[in-house]
Amino acid sequence: MPDADGLEMLAQRIRDLRADAVIEVTHNHGQAMIEVAPDANREALVVLSEQGYSFLSSLHGVDYYPDEPRLGVHYQLLDMDRVDRVGVKLRVTLDDPAVASVVDLFPTADHHEREVYDMFGVVFEGHPDLRRILMPEDYQGHPQRRDFPTGGEPVIFTYNEPQTPGWTQ
Amino acid sequence: MDPVSKVSDYRKLEESVTLSTVEGPLGASGSDGASTELFTLNMGPHHPATHGVLRLLVTLEGEVVRDLKPIIGYLHTGIEKTAETKSYWKVIPVIERMDYLAYFFNSMAYCGAVETLLEVEVPKRAQYLRVIHMELNRIMSHLVWLGTAALDLGAMSMFWYCFRERETILDLFEQSTGQRMHTRYFQIGGVIEDIPVGFAAKLKYLTDEMPRRITQYEALLTKNEIVLQRLRNVGVVDEKTLLGLGVTGPLLRATGNPWDLRKAAPYCSYDDFDFKIPVGTVGDNYDRYRVRTAEMRESVKIIEQAMEGLPEGPHITEDRKIALPPRHELATSMEALIHHFKLVTEGFRVPAGEVYHPIESPRGELGCFVRSDGSSKPARVHMRDPSFVNLQSLSTMVEGSYIADLIATLAMLDPIIGGVDR
Numbered sequence: 001m002p003d004a005d006g007l008e009m010l011a012q013r014i015r016d017l018r019a020d021a022v023i024e025v026t027h028n029h030g031q032a033m034i035e036v037a038p039d040a041n042r043e044a045l046v047v048l049s050e051q052g053y054s055f056l057s058s059l060h061g062v063d064y065y066p067d068e069p070r071l072g073v074h075y076q077l078l079d080m081d082r083v084d085r086v087g088v089k090l091r092v093t094l095d096d097p098a099v100a101s102v103v104d105l106f107p108t109a110d111h112h113e114r115e116v117y118d119m120f121g122v123v124f125e126g127h128p129d130l131r132r133i134l135m136p137e138d139y140q141g142h143p144q145r146r147d148f149p150t151g152g153e154p155v156i157f158t159y160n161e162p163q164t165p166g167w168t169q
Numbered sequence: 170m171d172p173v174s175k176v177s178d179y180r181k182l183e184e185s186v187t188l189s190t191v192e193g194p195l196g197a198s199g200s201d202g203a204s205t206e207l208f209t210l211n212m213g214p215h216h217p218a219t220h221g222v223l224r225l226l227v228t229l230e231g232e233v234v235r236d237l238k239p240i241i242g243y244l245h246t247g248i249e250k251t252a253e254t255k256s257y258w259k260v261i262p263v264i265e266r267m268d269y270l271a272y273f274f275n276s277m278a279y280c281g282a283v284e285t286l287l288e289v290e291v292p293k294r295a296q297y298l299r300v301i302h303m304e305l306n307r308i309m310s311h312l313v314w315l316g317t318a319a320l321d322l323g324a325m326s327m328f329w330y331c332f333r334e335r336e337t338i339l340d341l342f343e344q345s346t347g348q349r350m351h352t353r354y355f356q357i358g359g360v361i362e363d364i365p366v367g368f369a370a371k372l373k374y375l376t377d378e379m380p381r382r383i384t385q386y387e388a389l390l391t392k393n394e395i396v397l398q399r400l401r402n403v404g405v406v407d408e409k410t411l412l413g414l415g416v417t418g419p420l421l422r423a424t425g426n427p428w429d430l431r432k433a434a435p436y437c438s439y440d441d442f443d444f445k446i447p448v449g450t451v452g453d454n455y456d457r458y459r460v461r462t463a464e465m466r467e468s469v470k471i472i473e474q475a476m477e478g479l480p481e482g483p484h485i486t487e488d489r490k491i492a493l494p495p496r497h498e499l500a501t502s503m504e505a506l507i508h509h510f511k512l513v514t515e516g517f518r519v520p521a522g523e524v525y526h527p528i529e530s531p532r533g534e535l536g537c538f539v540r541s542d543g544s545s546k547p548a549r550v551h552m553r554d555p556s557f558v559n560l561q562s563l564s565t566m567v568e569g570s571y572i573a574d575l576i577a578t579l580a581m582l583d584p585i586i587g588g589v590d591r
Contacts, residue, residue: 029285029524055412058525058553060538074538076525076553080412080426083433087525108415111561119249134242134590144250146548 007032010051010086014044033087038069042100044088045075049105053077053086056106061116062089065146069093071120075102092122101127119144207235210572214243218321218576221586223560225575232571237564241557244590252550256516257283258357260547264537265351267552268588270313273299273306274530276355278537279550281436282526283357286519286541289491294482295359296438300475301372302345302354303437304468308379309338310531311461315386318458318580322399327389334382337375344368358492359485372476379469387462400455404566404578407452414562418533418555419460420582424452430529437528442474454581461583491517516545525553532556532583554588 004027011025011034021040026033036044045056055078062072075088092099101124102109113124114133121142124130132139141148156164213224222243228236248267252260264279265272277299284291291299316331339349345364346352354360390396408424421428427446431439447463449456485492489508498505511517521543527536533555540549563582567575 028522029288031285031524033523056415057417057527057534058536058538060525060549060551060553062523062540062549062551074523074525076536076538080428080433085525085527106415107413108558108561111557115557132242134245136242143247146253148250150247150250150254 003027007034007086010034010048013051014040014047017043017047031087032085033089035089035091038090038092038099041073041075041088041090042102042105045077045102045105048077048086048088052079052081053084055080056102056108057085059109059112059116061120061122061144063120063144063146064091071097071122073099073116073122094121097122098125099123100125101130103127118142121145214240219579220317220584221589223584223586223589225563225579227572227575229572232573234567234570234572234575237567237575239560239563241560241586241589244586246591248591249550249552252547254546256545257519257547258512258516260550261355261357262351262353264550264552265353266587267591268530268532268535268554268556268585269350270310270585271306271530271532271535271588272351273303273355274528274535275537275552276353277303277437278526278528278530278535278552279539280355280357281528282524282537282539283519283547285524285526286522286539287357287491287517289358289486289488291359291437292483292486293438293480294363295484295486297475297479298360298364298484299355299437300439300442301472301479302342302360304471304475305338305341307468307531308465309335311465312338314461314531314580314583315458318577318583319390321576321580322396324390324393324396327386330382330386330389334379341368341371341375344371356485356492358488359483361485363484369476372472376469376473376476380466383462383465383469390458391462396458397455399574399577400458400581401453402451403454403570403574404581405451405453406562406566410565411452411562414565415558416533416562418529418531418559419457419464420533420559420562422446423449423456423460425450430527430534434527439471441478442471444468444471454577457581518543518545519547527553530555532585532588533559552588552591554591556584556586556588557591560584560589 007025007027011022014021018040021036021043022034023037024035056075057078058076060074062074064070064072069091072089072091077086099122101113111133113127114130116122117124117130118132118135119142207228207230210227210229212227213219214222224240226238226240227234248263251263261276265275267275312331312335316328319327342352343349345368346354408426411421411424425448427448429446432446444467447460449460493512494505494508499509519541521541523540525536525538527534535555536553538551539547542548559582566578
């Protein structure tokens with residue numbers, strides 16, 4: 001992990017490109033995290049990958065309910081030469097959950113972005129094939145959101161099948 | 170037409186088939202245009218060669234794969250959602266069921282993330298016990314891969330040999346943890362119990378025997394003409410493309426990149442042990458096979474060293490706010506009873522924060538992201554499962570190759586659908 005000074009220098013390089021891009025720089029539990037503006041994720045990732053953090057090891061979706069803005073997207077970048085990791089995160093609101101896709105920069109983001117779209121409803125603009133990946137295609141809602149209830153769907157057995165007419169449709 | 174002449178016509182047709190090599194797709198020279206037509210084949214979700222409920226949409230031109238799309242989600246169980254409804258230590262059993270061949274790794278990634286949030290010290294003995302179980306698990310997972318992959322190439326006997334050794338390892342797990350699979354052995358702050366009497370002797374038998382057994386497998390496969398023809402120069406992908414696709418583990422090491430988190434960023438006392446990282450040269454299926462078999466030997470070495478140098482001391486943290494007190498204390502100590510009651514009913518609270526804890530699983534980087542909001546239940550648990558990421562590279566590996574090689578490449582990719590769908 002870069003130390004606090006190294007992290008601040010990385011953040012400064014992103015600020016050089018766009019002054020308002022970096023919102024917050026945190027260094028907790030030995031993990032470096034840069035929070036960027038929702039529309040600055042591509043710039044930040046390009047700057048960091050030029051600095052050697054060129055391997056996107058993971059991408060997670062997070063729901064910060066009840067805080068606002070609710071939805072978060074985390075990118076975990078890795079520098080394989082210096083064995084160093086840095087995280088980039090951004091937060092978007094439920095009303096405008098649009099984030100620029102990074103599939104053209106990191107092909108590995110393809111499945112990850114589809115999963116975050118599926119589970120949280122974050123729309124990745126520019127993704128070549130943004131469909132549900134784990135849930136069925138006709139599924140309603142985004143189940144990993146914190147206000148989505150668990151166990152709401154009845155399991156259909158022969159005894160309760162007549163009570164749910166039209167379930168096959 | 171009477172049935173007799175129908176059969177004889179078929180026999181004539183059969184005799185006209187020569188066993189000479191056919192270049193290109195069958196009937197490519199035909200002028201009907203039918204053979205150059207693309208068609209889409211649906212493989213799975215229930216197909217014995219897809220190693221689980223994986224569905225592949227394969228576009229073929231004759232026998233050549235032109236495009237491939239994996240369709241996943243048939244085994245989605247919502248474990249990440251379930252984890253948000255359970256207190257931290259009750260999450261471990263469900264987390265282990267994600268990648269069902271690497272259960273110790275799943276719980277290690279999760280426990281490591283929570284331990285980072287809690288900033289709790291894991292005793293040295295617990296770390297060594299974890300290493301022993303994880304490396305046994307790695308051998309076990311590679312044995313299942315080797316057996317099923319060889320089965321896909323037509324080698325039935327390998328399957329029985331591999332599963333024989335796997336049973337020995339599962340018996341060891343049963344002895345030390347009480348369960349063959351999904352053991353809930355790793356706890357936050359250490360392991361649930363010390364190893365029982367007699368475990369060391371049985372483990373010694375395995376570590377003595379295993380190198381000889383691996384030599385037997387290699388004698389059967391490494392220079393086997395069929396294996397060489399089916400695996401060499403098949404599914405070659407260069408290192409740069411794999412890095413772009415986020416591929417880690419044996420698949421990346423087969424191209425010559427020695428990236429292994431156990432060496433690169435040692436966790437859980439891996440820096441105490443002397444072991445090598447096997448790498449390949451060209452990154453074809455044969456290299457993937459060689460890397461994994463060599464990894465089993467290295468794992469045996471790690472287990473021997475860990476057992477040799479197993480330090481004395483507690484097997485779980487002494488912090489009673491996190492780990493359950495020993496059973497005998499409950500009868501004599503009021504404090505212990507209160508701690509036990511609090512842990513079992515509410516669980517412990519974890520300070521707010523977000524961590525990502527990556528470890529090296531048999532299939533690559535297995536990372537666990539845990540977000541805590543300060544309560545006794547995690548606010549978000551996400552597994553970066555290597556199978557989920559590595560599966561994206563399948564289409565790159567098989568495009569332009571024959572459909573029979575698709576089966577071999579999929580077997581060498583070693584995806585675990587429980588981990589892909591979670």
